[in-house]
Amino acid sequence: xxxxxxxxxxxxxxxxxxxIGYDPPLRTFFLQAFADESGDDLALWLxxxxxxxxxxxALHAAVRARGFGFEPLPEDVAEQLADDLAxxxxxxxxxxxxxxxxxxLQSE
Numbered sequence: 001x002x003x004x005x006x007x008x009x010x011x012x013x014x015x016x017x018x019x020i021g022y023d024p025p026l027r028t029f030f031l032q033a034f035a036d037e038s039g040d041d042l043a044l045w046l047x048x049x050x051x052x053x054x055x056x057x058a059l060h061a062a063v064r065a066r067g068f069g070f071e072p073l074p075e076d077v078a079e080q081l082a083d084d085l086a087x088x089x090x091x092x093x094x095x096x097x098x099x100x101x102x103x104x105l106q107s108e
Contacts, residue, residue, distance in 0.1 A: 008033035
């Protein structure tokens with residue numbers, strides 16, 4: 001799993017420690033931002049389901065739809081995310097008891 005720090009904004013505030021990355025087992029890009037003081041809860045956490053965001057622009061659209069933004073995505077981070085996806089493109093999907101349980105839970 002890759003993880004890169006970016007700045008996410010919303011309503012005049014910003015989170016300079018937000019994380020964007022690629023999760024190979026789920027085959028999705030993800031973003032986490034605006035943790036509470038304990039660090040346990042996030043105001044924004046996208047990309048937790050299998051193939052939820054297969055393209056960075058789809059993740060970006062979902063972020064904007066929720067009133068957040070991360071423009072511009074730093075060029076080096078964009079390149080790394082593209083490399084992460086390309087490196088994992090041929091990885092077979094997880095297929096085992098845990099994967100079946102996750103698919104079941106996501107379908108409910």
